[in-house]
Amino acid sequence: MMIKIIFLFLLIITSSNFSQEKYFIYFTDKGADRNSILSKSSAEYNSALNSLTEKAIERRKKNLGEEIIRYEDLPVSKRYITELKSFGIEIIHELSWFNCVSAIIPVEKLNLIKSLPFVQIIEPVKKLIYKKAPDNQIILNEKGLNQSLNEYGLSFTQLNLSEIPLVHSKGIDGRNVLIGLLDTGFDWERHQALNTRNIIAEYDFVFDDSITANESEDPPGQDFHGTLVFSIIGGYKDSTLIGAAYNSSFLLAKTEYIASETHVEEDNYAAALIWMENLGVDITSSSLGYSEFDTGEGSYTYQDMNGKTTIVTKAVELAFERGVATFTSAGNEGNSKWKYITAPADGFNVIAVGSVDPQNQLASFSSVGPTSDGRIKPEVVAMGVSVYGALAGTTNEYRSANGTSTSSPIAAGVGALLLSKFPHLKNTQLRSIILESSSNSQSPNNLIGYGLISAKNALEFPNLKEINGSYVLNKNFFDEKKIHSTIKLHLAEYGTSFTSIDFNTFKDDSFEFILPSFANGKRLEFYFIYQDSSGNTIRVPSNKNYQMIYGALNISLNLNLILNNLDYTVSDIYPNPFLPLKHKLVRINFRSSGNESFRLSIIDAAGRSVKEIKQNSFAGENIIEWDGLSDDGTLCASGVYYFLISLNGKEFGKKLILLK
Template identity: 55%
Template sequence: MKHTLIFLMFLSSLVFPQEKYFIYFTDKGIENSNSLNKNSEAYIQAVEELSPKAIERRIKNLGNDFITYDDLPIDKNYIYKLENLGVQIIRKLSWFNSVSANLTADQIEIVKTLPFVKSVEPVKKLYFQNDPKINPDLLLESNADTSYGYGVSLKQMNLSDVPIVHSKNINGENVLIGILDSGFDWKLHNSLKDRSVIAEYDFIFDDSVTANQTGDAPTQDSHGTYVFSILAGFVDSVLIGPAFNSSFILAKTEDIRSETHIEEDNYAAALIWMESFGVDITTSSLGYNIFDSGYSYTYSDMDGRTTVVTKAAEYAFQRGVSTFTSAGNEGNNSWKYIIAPADGYNIISVGAVDEFSNLAGFSSRGPTYDGRIKPEVVAFGVNTYGAVAGTNNGYRFASGTSAAAPIASGVAALLLSAHPHLKNTQMRNIILESASNSSNPNNQIGYGIISAKNAIEFPNLENINGQYILHKTFFDENINANTVNIVFQIADDLLEAIPMTKSGDYDFTYTFPIKSNGELVEFTIMFSDSQNNNYTLPQSGKYKFNYGSDIISLNLDVVSLPNYGEVSD
């Protein structure tokens, strides 16, 4: 009887049409406990799946208990039983405790009856939101001069204060960035061929080639090449991206051969793969709200807890990854709102503005369905300069939030490169606090234009053995280093100005006295310039943090936030 069942399942898969489905399991074959047994086979296997860099990043953000129940591998017995039924598994998604597989209607009914199967749900096929058309009059061949400079890319870098940060030799070093897009012709183009790419994978054909290959559409790698160059391109006096000295992992997740471009399981699998390599930051210029007929999401689903792509990004954030995505290009359409995964709680969604800081009409607006402000920030996204795939020296201007997202993620790389002790929660807070509209955020530009200079100069905390060290960077060379003081208050005790210690070319530190967790600390920073003009930061109000927390607040509420990384099944 068993052999007959297997045969019927196999025959069904040959004769009847199949669609891709998620098969969710009831458990992982091990008790869900807050204190996982570190000697168990499942725990050891979960650790072995991570690179040393991934473990280091997780420990920095999560502490020594860096493996969660969601990280444990899917029960191999469940896999074995499905395969014995003729189910061909495509993706194994440990964070979701699920696999994806092509199933017929008959197979679905059989799989649903298995005692270890929680549910069977369709894998939605997503339609890529194309950027506005390229201006054909703005396709250029580079004509580099002999002087060092940004060339045509200067405007897009200036808007986010990148050049001044580069001038201090901060360029993304020691930061690993993962990019999810349509493909990458990085080995050919002059602006990308010298970048440090440590891994790449094609989730369409399941190989390690992310450039165009046999079977691809001619423009398959065009979008991803353009995005990668905005983030990290480097040709003197032609194009310079913010994070040209970072390292990169590339995931080809888009299939542009038809209107249906990506399936949710591939996006989730790419994020799981990148996280295991140890990425610090991920960025995707992808966004979706329209799916195959019968499977579309609605605005009520833009709640941070519904779509698989959004939940995948939140799972990555839980593990210490800073996640970025384009807000979407729906501003002029009937939808108008941000699109998944931009609705995530912790993902930083990026809208687009022009060179005059005006919001682009196409840039998607907020809020999320549950009322959260979106997008978080905006960056240069109108006539943004980038590389043309299939050439070694071609460039183009194009517009879209796809062009803004790599600038924002590049700024994050500069922030982490300058302050490598930062956790992803701190980075997110600093980026929002230091943006141009943080005192009055709205659902058009969010917290404002992202600024590399302001983010790096925003004070931040480092926790060393329970003691909090304040870091403050000054890029102004006219600062009199002997006059930099901190004035802080804990409870009702007002202290005199205390000198900060110069710890680098531009950095000053101060170690706070140990206090009880939860005590509110308020402080200002005072200094003079070389002409003896006196200054106080912030210009109004005070910086604040609760002792025991490493989040410094100025305009955002200084409260203990809920764990927005929690995502429902």
């Protein structure tokens, strides 16, 4: 009886604290003329710049060039906030990227706030009911472990399926990478597998304090899930549990509130991503999904899973635009009526992670694709059945659990290993490499996407680094039998004879090749040859060639990935960011079987069409160029532009950042 009374009390407290009085208040502008406040001398510009750590500035410059502050980064107008407060409105989060605040508005003041001249629109902040996958709930203490496995203990299987221990053995462990986790809370100071990890900062976006472990106002078990997830990617206890990227540094954000099912509010998630990005995060991973909401709050529909509707999806896309590599669980809806991925897994650039069992068979609960606009989802899969991790509320106990929330930190850990070894990689390169190197990259589908993620394959996939207009090709060879002196690159313009190129430098398993110069837009292909100690000649790849477009940084075995399993491909936009005064032209390639209708619509961030390009394609490779001018002949303003491409009735979407 006492337990029932306590539970009822918790429900009353929850209902009181989280009743739907919270709204997004979107503003018409940021308090001044757009061009004036984007000036580097403006107070708003310098406020945005000063909010970034040195690491954030470094990451933005790597991915964006020198123009690192965008209109979305400028702070919300303090004048507008002051006026709202004068009406007794309680501000919860200031969300600069969306030019809005979340706030508690009494019902009787809604119409008054809507009528203010600087208020564009008011929308309710929605709350998620997140259906968890069946949980094994196996509790094991340290003394009960089988120590004969190896130093990974029972975490070996989940990592070995993605070939992570092999990469660890090469001294690649995630160091110098900053990972951000968004979850229910983190009991990290107590547990032996987590209390030695490097925590840069933590914040509770539910109760607005710096403690992410359970506090008195939290329901029991609040921090169980986040603690488990953290240990899967970052834990370390020799012979017991080792995380996928255990030597990375971490930002911990408590964004979810559990009060039966997992309970999340959209503004917490968006505020946490802005906080992490400002602190310089390299990779984020979240284990939540938005689809079904509390009664009366307006559920999202499958049609909303289009990459551009929900706040959380928009937030991960804005983080990606600023150079952050973003991972999220695909969702645990595979056995439900919904079945599909849940936001933010529907994002264009986020890597949505599904689940497989230890035998690499798709878990029945793992959400599937496509997005409502037809894109392949999830991107990759990792082990999400009987995944082993730390148990919150204890010092040395562990449990195993199911769910895409346990596969996402494994995949994000692979991303951290890749970035740790090759810190020059842009997030667009990292994403491309992971998709290209996964097990199903040549025939992606809407069950497992591009396939099982592999740390070994990702680290061995070649990548490019631009240095003052020249390109260096990097390639790892983990073959212990390789004879270093025999390794050669064979490079050619597409359809011409190959030229042999010796490596310039090497260290351990990593080799660098300086590429000769070509005209931007030239299509190149290459492969590697070496001898091993048994006298064998090894060709990499064994039966086809890597391909690239000179001037772009992505490399592919399928020319920037086969899209929708069709017989043509649309490439990434290059160069991106695009500086018209420097680059003159921006290009996009597509392959066609010939006589197909091609249409390109270039849309600005406000949704206005600035340029339309139409033409009939010819068989083979086609190149479309844009000089940055709108249809009326004026140079377009700095900002994000969307390339909406129609080719033979199929739609493709790309993003371009234009800088002046």
